[in-house]
Amino acid sequence: MPLIYAEAGQTQIIRKIGGSPEVKKHLEDLGFNVGGQVSIVSSLGENLIVKVKESRVAVSDELARKIMI
Numbered sequence: 119m120p121l122i123y124a125e126a127g128q129t130q131i132i133r134k135i136g137g138s139p140e141v142k143k144h145l146e147d148l149g150f151n152v153g154g155q156v157s158i159v160s161s162l163g164e165n166l167i168v169k170v171k172e173s174r175v176a177v178s179d180e181l182a183r184k185i186m187i
Contacts, residue, residue, distance in 0.1 A: 120184070120187075124157075124187055125158070126161070127157060128157060128158075129156070131156075132150060132155075134152060134186040135150060149170040150170055155170070156168055157169045165179065166182050
């Protein structure tokens with residue numbers, strides 16, 4: 119299921135990253151890698167604050183839909 123539907127506060131494992139090669143590269147540069155852990159910290163409008171690799175990153179609704187957990 120896409121990251122956008124995950125419950126806040128629960129650690130999830132990234133199963134797949136979709137999108138164009140540019141989008142995949144951008145997400146990998148932010149720390150989103152297949153097999154890595156991710157959790158939603160909070161939701162602000164159409165953006166999510168996500169904890170990945172001990173960092174907090176804001177991702178748009180569109181990008182969050184490309185990260186499968």
